Amino acid sequence: MRIDNLLQSIASSAFEACFGQALPADQFSVQMTRKEFAGDRTIVCFPLARHSKAAPDATATRLGEAMVNAEGPVEGFNVVKGFLNLEIDKAYWTQWLLTEAAEEGYGTRPVGSAPHVMVEYSSPNTNKPLHLGHLRNNFLGHSVSRILEAAGHKVTKVQIVNDRGIHICKSMVAWRKFGEGETPESSGVKGDKLVGKYYVAFDKAFKAEVADLVEAGTPKEDAEKQAPILLEAQETLRLWEQGDTDTVELWKTMNSWVYAGFDTTYRTMGVEFDQLYFESDTYLIGKERVLEGLERGVFSQSEDGAIWVDLTGDGLDRKLLLRGDGTAVYMTQDIGTALLRFQDYPDLDRQVYTVGNEQEYHFKVLFLVLGKLGFPQAERCHHLSYGMVELPEGKMKSREGTVVDADDLMEEMFGIARDIAREAGKLEGLDEAAQRDVFERVGLSALKYFLLKVDPKKNMMFDPTASIDFYGNTGPFILFNYVRGRSILRKAAQEGIEPSTDIASLEADEMELVSLLHGLPDVISESASTYNPSLLANWCYDVTKAFSSYYQDHSILGADDAANRDLRLVLTERFTRSLRTGMHLLGIALPERM
């Protein structure tokens, strides 16, 4: 049993023995004792006073005495006002270090012990490359997937590729007009960047045409609807929907360029998916399902034939699900996608959508609609909503060229990692590929940690100069301490030192590290139930800081006697392994050297 639960249960029976009143264990709030006070865990006794009919400090004292006398690890106590500070038997912690903390997979639960969850993230448009916003999205979704897995869920990672619509047609038109047959192979340009280039070219040509029309006397609003290149894009969309062979061929070709480009970026990012869904496949399913819903009477139809859902009973509005002309809107295809997924995975307990907070209303509606269609999982579905990534100069705007490209940013981080590593000179003897691997791990750790340490729901500032910092509260700082710890363990192994189970008792300055290590399982389950990796990121930093400080004050291999040395080695081993678990759940891979 975890120490907090154990203490609660001891407190509960001790309280009943003292005051003759039974309180459920969860009424006893156990927290870590602040370091300016003696003790390991604290029970706040103010709320207990009205049940004990005694003053808070008297209640605390009597409860403390009873807990010391009870069977269990409580060895002593002190009372400050109504705070009961408990001292835990050091042997308890020693035993814990040698048993639970030593287990393979400490902190995680076996996959399949909790329900099957689908996590969607990334979900890009196919008309432009991935940028900084996608990085936050991908790192979040990927990390939450791993955290849910560690909490025992079976997890399926998916994305919905927004591969159809006017945006991709614009790139197609521009490519046909200006492309002269250019391909990723012929130009050496990455596929997603190439298609993005034509999307920009379209926009430029469009604006020029509008300007010409305005020059010729057309009002601006009309000009923006009449520009020939826009009409051509709309015609292309019509042809695509009719299945026109040439159009569909070009669409397939250009999308395939984008996918190849995205694949490269995802691989560099270190994220992956179990299955891809494509809007071009799901929007028709959505139409069918909406029509079925109409037949079953959960939706209604207006005179022009449009289909609506009435959510006024849920405090929202009426919402359009299908246009009068039978064409799909965004909601239509999202309904189709959701239902297809439930059909593909009948054991699915819920879906988690990693999508920016500007779509909160959309997902409220979607989940309500799924509920109306009779899916009990709907109420467990979750919109993992996250805030925008802002730059010091404001929002990213493609028109102003302030979009931070994902590939460029990652490459920049790798370069900084390389420069620092060369200066430190710790990678001599590694070949090129192995060194590159280290640079990527270090650089990615900086980016991922920077983006994940902030509460997802908050907007965050991406200050380029601060974000590339490798000192302080950063990913590389955590990696650095992991590498130091591993280096010691390697050295111990080389010297044939195998820590015995006869380890020294813990001193006060070791307790902070031990307490933090002990907290890992709780942090993981808390992160999982709130879909919040930042809790885990902060834990990784806290435990690393504790180790770094401990490392400074104590020579691990140079300890006075074997019992102390073995304790320190055990601590180092538990630290590196727990940290590796935590960082893995953030999607961060750790190097052995750096």
Added chain:
RNA sequence: GACUAUGUAGCUCAACUGGAUAGAGCACCUCACUACGGAUGAGGAGGUUGAGGGUUCGAAUCCUUCCAUGGUCGCCA
């Protein structure tokens, strides 16, 4: 305007969900150390937690009224 989130040190972020003197990093100042990996550690300074009112043993956290900022309020996606 309505709805919704956010507002904490100069800056970027925490705060175990109502608990003790609100903590880290960066920047600034001081100190330690030829270190099992210095991409280090210790200390100092820096706060009326946007403002006012309320709830109670106790509030950054809950309620309320304002203020500021972002987002949403399409037969766009």
